[in-house]
Amino acid sequence: MTVPMSGIPLADHAAVYATLDRAGFTDVWSSEVNGTDAFTPLALAAAWAPGLRLGTAIAPVFTRGPGLLAMTAAALAEAAPGRFTLGIGASSPVVVGAWNAVRFTEPFRRTRDMLRFLRAALRGETVDEVYDTFTVRRFALERPPAVPPPVQLAALRPGMLRLAAAEADGVILNWLAADDVPRAVAELGERRPGFEITARIFVCPTEDAGHARALGRRLITSYLTVPAYAEFHRWLGRAEVLDPMWRAWADGDRRGAGAAVPDDVVDALILHGSPESCREQVRRYADAGVDVPVLALLPTPELAAGGAAALGTLIARLGRPDTDGS
Template identity: 65%
Template sequence: MRYHAVGSAELGRGGRMARWGITLPLTGVPLAAHRELVKELPDLGYTDAWTAETAGTDAFTPLALAAEWAPELRLGTAIVPVYTRGPGLLAMSAATIAELAPGRFALGIGTSSPTIVRGWNAAEFTEPFKRTRDTLRFLRSALAGEKVSAEYDTFAVSKFRLERPPATAPEILLAALRPGMLRLAAREADGAITNWLGAGDVPKVRAELGSDAELVARVFVCPTEDAEAARGLGRLLISSYLTVPAYAAFHDWLGRGELLRPMHEAWAAGDRKAANAAIPDEVVDDLVVHGSPESCREQVQSYVDNGLTTPVIAVLPTAADPAEMVRALAPK
C-alpha cells in the first residue's frame, strides 16, 4: 500500500493524509455489544479497525462483523501469527474477510511470541524470519488464486488452491521490529506493522522501511489525567512485553537498553514488583500515551508527524466507559 488518503484524518508528514485506526474489540466489552459503536466510527473520523490475536477473540471474527456493521471502514489484522494456522487455513481465513470487505482488508502477519506459539498453541517456534518470509510468499500466490505446490525453507505445500479466491487480494503487511524484517517488508510486502514504540522512534523505523511503504503502529492510549495511575498500568504492560526477547532487542536497537537494564535484571531474578518499579517515568511516557483526550489526540498525531502512516489506537482501561473514550479520541 502506498499512503491512501481517507476521510477527515489529519495531515501528516509531507502533507500526506493519515489514517486513524482503532483496536477492536475493546477491553471488557462483549463482541456483540460493539455494533452501535462500530457503526459510528466512520462518522467520528476513524478510517480503520484492526484486531489482534493473543488469548481473547481471534483476529478474523471481529472483522467479519465490522465488515457488516461499518462497510466504509478499512479492516486489518495486527497481527495473525504465522505458526498457529496452517498456510492453507490462513489463506482461507484471509480470503473470507477479503470477500466481505473487497478492497478494504489488510492482512497483517507476524511471528508472535514463543509463549503464544509454543506455550499456548503447541506449535514449534523456529526460524521466525524464514517462516514469515515463506508464509508471505505462499499467501501472495494463494490469494491471487494460483494453484500452489512449493517447497519453502520452512514448510511445503502441495496442490493447494482456494475455492473462493478474493476478487481483490488483500494487502499483506509484516510485523517488524528491527532492520531485517523491516527490509523484508519493504521488499516483498505492502508495508510493516510495529508495536511498543514512541513517537520519537518512528523516524528510525521509517528509515529502515523506506519512504513509500505503509507503516502501521499500535499506539497504547490511557485517556486519564491521573498520570500515576496511567504510569502504573503502563509499567505492568511494559514489563510483560519488553521482557520478551524480540521486544528487548527492539528497544536495545532503539537505544533504551541501559534505561531498561534494571527492569530486565529484576525480571530475570523473578521479582516482578521490582521490575515494574525499575521502569523510568520517561520510558512509560514515551510508550504509553496518557492525559486528557485532547492531549492524547495531539500525542497520537505526533506519531503521524514523524512518519507513521496508520496509528491504531489501543484504548487502555480506565474508570470511564471505553466506548465513550473511543468517541473522545476521535480525530477532530
C-alpha cells in the same frame, strides 16, 4: 482503533463500530493473543460497518497452516472487498509454543515463507512449492478474492523491516515511541508502491497519571521482557535505562522490575492525559511517518465508572475534532 473493546460483548459491537465511524475513525484493527481470534471481530465489522477499513495486527504465521490462513483471509476479503488488510507476524514463543503447542523455530524464515505463499495464493495462483520451513503441494483457493488483500508484515528490527519493504505491502510497528519511528522508517529504505506504515499505539486517556503509569509499568514489564521486544529496545537505544528492569525480571523480582522503569519511558510508550491531549500525541506518530496510527485503548477509571456511555463519549473526543460524535 483496536477491536474488540474490552468489557463489551462481541454481540454488542455494532454500536461500537457505528460510534467509531461517526467519530471519524477510518479503520478497525484486531489483535490475536488470548482474547478473541483476529478474524471474528472483523467479520462482524464487515457486515455492520461498511464504511470502515479492516486489518489484522497480527495473525500469527505459526498457529494456522498456510492453506487455512489463506482461506480465512480470502473469506474476509470477499466479505469486505477492497477494505481488508492482512497483517501477519511471528508472534511470540508463549503464544505459539506454550498456548498453541506449535514449535516456535526460525521465526524470520517462517514469516518470510508465509508471506511469499500468501501473496501468491491470494492472487489465485496454484502454489506448489518447497519453502524453507514448510511445503505446499498444489494448493489453490476455490474462492480467490476478486480484490486480493494487501499483506502487511509485523517487524521490529532491521532484517524483518527490510523484508517488509522488499516483499510486503506494508509494515506493522508496535511498542515504540513517536521519536523511535524515524529509525524504523530509515531501515525500510525503498518501498513498494502503495506501501503503508501502520503502528499500534497504546493510549490510556485519563488525567490520572498514577493510574496510567502503574498500568503502563505492568504492560512494559510483561512485553519488553520478551526477548524479541527486549532486543528491539536495545536496538532503539534503551539498553541503559531498561537494563535494571531486565535484571530484576531475570532475578524473579517482578515488583522491582516494574519500579525500575523510568517515568519518561512509560510516558513515551503509553500515551496518557485528556483524550484531546492523547489525540495530539498520536498526531506525532503521523508526523514522524506513520500512515495508519492504530490506537489500542487501555482501561481508565473513567471508563470503569461510566460504562458504555463513557466509552461513546471518549471515542468522540479521541476522534477527529471536526466530528461531533452524534
